Amino acid sequence: MSDHICSAGCTHSSHLNDADLQGEFAEARRSLRASIGGKPTTGAAGKAGVTQRPLPSKKAGENFSHYYVPANDKTVHWGYFSKSIEPLLKVESGDYATIETVTHHSNDDFDRMIKGDPGAESIFHWDAKGKNIDRRGMGPMDHPLGAGGGMGVHVCTGPIFINGAEPGDVLEVRCIDTMQRPSGNPEFHGKTFGINAAANWGFQYNNLITEPKTREVVTVYEVDAKGDHTSAKAVYNYRWTPQTDPFGVVHPIIDYPGVPVDHSTIQKNYDVLKGYEIPVRPHFGLIGVAPAEVEMASSNPPSYTGGNFDNWRMGRGATAFFPVSVKGAMFTVGDPHASQGDAELCGTAIECSLTGLFQFILHKKADLPGTKLYDLDYPLLETESELIVHGFSCPNYLKEFANSADPVAEVCSRASLNTAMTDAFNKTRRFFMNTRNLSEDEAISLISVSVDFGITQVVDGNWGVHAIIKKSIFPK
Amino acid sequence: MSDHICSAGCTHSSHLNDADLQGEFAEARRSLRASIGGKPTTGAAGKAGVTQRPLPSKKAGENFSHYYVPANDKTVHWGYFSKSIEPLLKVESGDYATIETVTHHSNDDFDRMIKGDPGAESIFHWDAKGKNIDRRGMGPMDHPLGAGGGMGVHVCTGPIFINGAEPGDVLEVRCIDTMQRPSGNPEFHGKTFGINAAANWGFQYNNLITEPKTREVVTVYEVDAKGDHTSAKAVYNYRWTPQTDPFGVVHPIIDYPGVPVDHSTIQKNYDVLKGYEIPVRPHFGLIGVAPAEVEMASSNPPSYTGGNFDNWRMGRGATAFFPVSVKGAMFTVGDPHASQGDAELCGTAIECSLTGLFQFILHKKADLPGTKLYDLDYPLLETESELIVHGFSCPNYLKEFANSADPVAEVCSRASLNTAMTDAFNKTRRFFMNTRNLSEDEAISLISVSVDFGITQVVDGNWGVHAIIKKSIFPK
Numbered sequence: 001m002s003d004h005i006c007s008a009g010c011t012h013s014s015h016l017n018d019a020d021l022q023g024e025f026a027e028a029r030r031s032l033r034a035s036i037g038g039k040p041t042t043g044a045a046g047k048a049g050v051t052q053r054p055l056p057s058k059k060a061g062e063n064f065s066h067y068y069v070p071a072n073d074k075t076v077h078w079g080y081f082s083k084s085i086e087p088l089l090k091v092e093s094g095d096y097a098t099i100e101t102v103t104h105h106s107n108d109d110f111d112r113m114i115k116g117d118p119g120a121e122s123i124f125h126w127d128a129k130g131k132n133i134d135r136r137g138m139g140p141m142d143h144p145l146g147a148g149g150g151m152g153v154h155v156c157t158g159p160i161f162i163n164g165a166e167p168g169d170v171l172e173v174r175c176i177d178t179m180q181r182p183s184g185n186p187e188f189h190g191k192t193f194g195i196n197a198a199a200n201w202g203f204q205y206n207n208l209i210t211e212p213k214t215r216e217v218v219t220v221y222e223v224d225a226k227g228d229h230t231s232a233k234a235v236y237n238y239r240w241t242p243q244t245d246p247f248g249v250v251h252p253i254i255d256y257p258g259v260p261v262d263h264s265t266i267q268k269n270y271d272v273l274k275g276y277e278i279p280v281r282p283h284f285g286l287i288g289v290a291p292a293e294v295e296m297a298s299s300n301p302p303s304y305t306g307g308n309f310d311n312w313r314m315g316r317g318a319t320a321f322f323p324v325s326v327k328g329a330m331f332t333v334g335d336p337h338a339s340q341g342d343a344e345l346c347g348t349a350i351e352c353s354l355t356g357l358f359q360f361i362l363h364k365k366a367d368l369p370g371t372k373l374y375d376l377d378y379p380l381l382e383t384e385s386e387l388i389v390h391g392f393s394c395p396n397y398l399k400e401f402a403n404s405a406d407p408v409a410e411v412c413s414r415a416s417l418n419t420a421m422t423d424a425f426n427k428t429r430r431f432f433m434n435t436r437n438l439s440e441d442e443a444i445s446l447i448s449v450s451v452d453f454g455i456t457q458v459v460d461g462n463w464g465v466h467a468i469i470k471k472s473i474f475p476k
Numbered sequence: 477m478s479d480h481i482c483s484a485g486c487t488h489s490s491h492l493n494d495a496d497l498q499g500e501f502a503e504a505r506r507s508l509r510a511s512i513g514g515k516p517t518t519g520a521a522g523k524a525g526v527t528q529r530p531l532p533s534k535k536a537g538e539n540f541s542h543y544y545v546p547a548n549d550k551t552v553h554w555g556y557f558s559k560s561i562e563p564l565l566k567v568e569s570g571d572y573a574t575i576e577t578v579t580h581h582s583n584d585d586f587d588r589m590i591k592g593d594p595g596a597e598s599i600f601h602w603d604a605k606g607k608n609i610d611r612r613g614m615g616p617m618d619h620p621l622g623a624g625g626g627m628g629v630h631v632c633t634g635p636i637f638i639n640g641a642e643p644g645d646v647l648e649v650r651c652i653d654t655m656q657r658p659s660g661n662p663e664f665h666g667k668t669f670g671i672n673a674a675a676n677w678g679f680q681y682n683n684l685i686t687e688p689k690t691r692e693v694v695t696v697y698e699v700d701a702k703g704d705h706t707s708a709k710a711v712y713n714y715r716w717t718p719q720t721d722p723f724g725v726v727h728p729i730i731d732y733p734g735v736p737v738d739h740s741t742i743q744k745n746y747d748v749l750k751g752y753e754i755p756v757r758p759h760f761g762l763i764g765v766a767p768a769e770v771e772m773a774s775s776n777p778p779s780y781t782g783g784n785f786d787n788w789r790m791g792r793g794a795t796a797f798f799p800v801s802v803k804g805a806m807f808t809v810g811d812p813h814a815s816q817g818d819a820e821l822c823g824t825a826i827e828c829s830l831t832g833l834f835q836f837i838l839h840k841k842a843d844l845p846g847t848k849l850y851d852l853d854y855p856l857l858e859t860e861s862e863l864i865v866h867g868f869s870c871p872n873y874l875k876e877f878a879n880s881a882d883p884v885a886e887v888c889s890r891a892s893l894n895t896a897m898t899d900a901f902n903k904t905r906r907f908f909m910n911t912r913n914l915s916e917d918e919a920i921s922l923i924s925v926s927v928d929f930g931i932t933q934v935v936d937g938n939w940g941v942h943a944i945i946k947k948s949i950f951p952k
Contacts, residue, residue, distance in 0.1 A: 204901065217917045237918075273922060339926065343924075344924060346920050349925055451819070454929070
């Protein structure tokens, strides 16, 4: 591995035409986890099935690797970010990783989304004797709902330590490709499924107009597993009924992640959205780095380090930039989605396991002035044609409510699109003033006539408004 | 003229390939107001320069007309909707009209945007002896700021009476084409200009970070006058200074529309947004029909009958649908924009006079069940690929605050994206349930996984959130 650290202007050699890299990702596309020719990494991570393969050097001083990170009970943590988790692997700036992610809603349909998939089976294993992954969320281990209390729900793959990353740096993460995870059950060979749950944390929950006025509804979608921009169709739906977990705890609502749904207790309705086709735009709802402020942060509210910001634009071809908050950055990804509308209204997208191919580029603090990454204290996305600034009701709730006994409850109680809009405006103005040297008057006029503000999500506690800056406006 | 009234399924003959229709619009493109071969309509409207020309009949029973409606002091009303204004002309369902609209910000740069343009000159004429258009806004005629009090600011062309339209019907307005209005001043031959004002009603006004903390800024843009999808560039900007109008009233802020700005009192800064190019997306910020609830409604807050809803998608190729509230619908259009971002953050777009070619189609109430127009009580937009539902902080503030002394102050005091989001959700759910026969569970899942919610505007008193439904989701 190299000790090369990118400067902000660095364009790494691209390995995208590397036949082996393509081949390895294609292998991931064909099977859940076949050997891809890499050798196990050393230490604990190696035991979890993480492999490494050197990539052919294209440029003097560059010796990059491609890692493969399967999702299993040893490579994921559930419901939280933490700077203190032992990293799965350590990578250099410029390295690639193919990373499997698994949706926390898989147990809403065990047969379609877990059965026959060894990785998913190991993650969700739970019987009267125990769970493979006990902690789910940042809550206490003796929480009455279950260990961790479901205070944070997402199955997160990682963390990945980026060598050389220090607080104040910026981590660039390029999403080179995505693939849906096929069902491991021979009965559903070649198919992929996803879950949409209209849940108690959804925007609609206290505003239903048909009876029963209090209900949660799970809709199972079939997603085309072969392409990336095809469609998803509803298969059936059911209303959540009280579920008793293997430890005997009853869950009258969806209040703890990964509870196996006993399909003998539900009524399946196959007459659902007949003929409707949802355009698929695969993306990662949760992606980011660990915050310095706390030992353990719920995975639910997004924050300045990214996390669960739920922007559907975070898919193939998109690049995310995160302010590094702790040594090594501690990159984590999860909450895979096949599709989501801006707002993610009912609380979830089509929650669908995905594998992503990523490249990591580290930008050192000293190299940031004069670049678009200067003064970055929020997750910034870049697509081929756009830069996307993310505003939140509370820009950094962990700092703002550091003295509170329950920062998550504090941020949830303040959820508002009005404050998220103000934050998105403040950040966008700062972006133009600090990285483009515009006056405030110039920035404000430019924003009003050319920047589109959209509603990222209204369901993650810390609500989001994003600002879309078209790159075509910039001087050529 | 025909007595043909469209049913909801009716597709009128298109005259878009009619050489004369194209020729007349092209004529409008070349000059401000040349004779286009039509004959003056009779009555008062005829005197205002409105002309009519029969279109060749393509189908038995159809005899449509193309009207040309210039903008001048006789064809516009300023700052309000009213069911009681004498209509400019009466059209049949199926008729076309080329309609000139003039921005109310023209006097921010008289030389570029009024001088040499007889229509604009007649609208803005104001000297110590009087104004051609005295009332500007729905306020009292003896308001200290000026007649009408500037309670409503937009120069509105219309109203147009649609024969046969009754409350409960839906008026479809197809925007077939748009053109920018060229400067009438020989010094700026072939050029078009627009104004962006970062004004006191903007989202930024109480949140400025550089000195002086209280200021309004006018930025003058040059807009390519030839094409529709080209770019705009800033020419110069200036900070608003107290302006004394011809009646001697001092305007320390932008508090009354059409006040001539004395350029000897301002400091022009030409070092503004050098090299930045704003994509032009010409559209009408204000378009709609008259509400039944009041004699006179401010043109500022949008409502269920449309009006100033400020969606940049309302341009060429878009179709708007409005619930008819009064006999004849009383269609009005204005507030032309060269470009705007979703949010219209600083209070204005690039305010730029435009001419539009429209076709009117009337859908009778009895024909609405089973169509997308059933139960419509808000402005619905349709583009080639999308249907766009408009939510507001207050869906119908004129009804909601009917007993208030000042309904506009009431709605402004309640401006919130949170309530606008709820309204957009409620309407979108109703749309799917009532026009597509989906269950509430189906509607909510579909919305969450496929509908994008955006921020239309945060500056018009009644804030807007729109929901974008992709037409590709519907069963084929």
